[in-house]
Amino acid sequence: MTSAFDALGTPQGFGLSTAERLPIPEREAMSDAQRAAADAIMNGPRKAIFGPFVPLLQTPTLMERIGKTGEALRFDGTLPDRIRELAICVVARETGNQFEWQTHAPLAIKAGVAAEAIDSLAAGRRPRSLSADEACTVDFVYELMRRHGVSDETYAESTSCFGAPGTVELTALVGYFAMVCWIMNVARTPGPGGSKTPALTSFPA
Known part of the structure; x- marks a missing residue:
C-alpha cells in the first residue's frame, strides 16, 4: 500500500x-x-x-572543516567518478536523503553507471549486471553501512579493485556522505529545487 508521503517522496x-x-x-x-x-x-x-552547508552554517568552523574534507574527496580523490558517484548513491539511498540522491543519481549516470542500476537502488533492490568494480563498491558500501565494518572477503575484493589507499578513500567517502545526509535529515534540508530525478520513497516493507 502506498502512502500519501510515498507518492510525493519520503519527507x-x-x-x-x-x-x-x-x-x-x-x-x-x-x-x-x-x-x-x-x-x-x-x-x-x-x-x-x-x-548540507545550509544547516552547517550554524557552526562555521565545522562547516569549513567538513567542506574541506568534502572537497578532498570529490575534487581531489583518486577513485573513478563512476565509482565515487555510485557509492554516494548507495549512501543516499540507505539514509533516505533526498538532496544527495537527487543531486548524485544523475551524476552517476553521466559518469557511466547504468540507469537500470540507479533505478534498482531507488526501488530498494541490489543492482544487477554491474561491472566488477561497481559490484565491489556496492557490496562494500552496503556492508559498511549496515554492519559498520567489512568482512575479510569484502576487504580483499576492495583492495584488489582499488588498492589500500582507494579502500581508505572509499571508506572515508561513505563516512562523509553518511554524515552530511544525517545532518540534512535532522535539519529537514529540502532536495535540490527543480530536480528531474524522482524523489526517494520508503523502502519496501
Missing part, C-alpha cells in the same frame, strides 16, 4: 512535518564568522551554499 527527516528546521539565515543576521564561512564556500569550487 527528509522522516517526520510528519516537512518544514525546514535550519534554513539559511539572511546575510544581515549572520555573525562575522558565518559571513566569512559563507564567502569561503561561495568563492570555492562549490560556488554557492546549498545542501
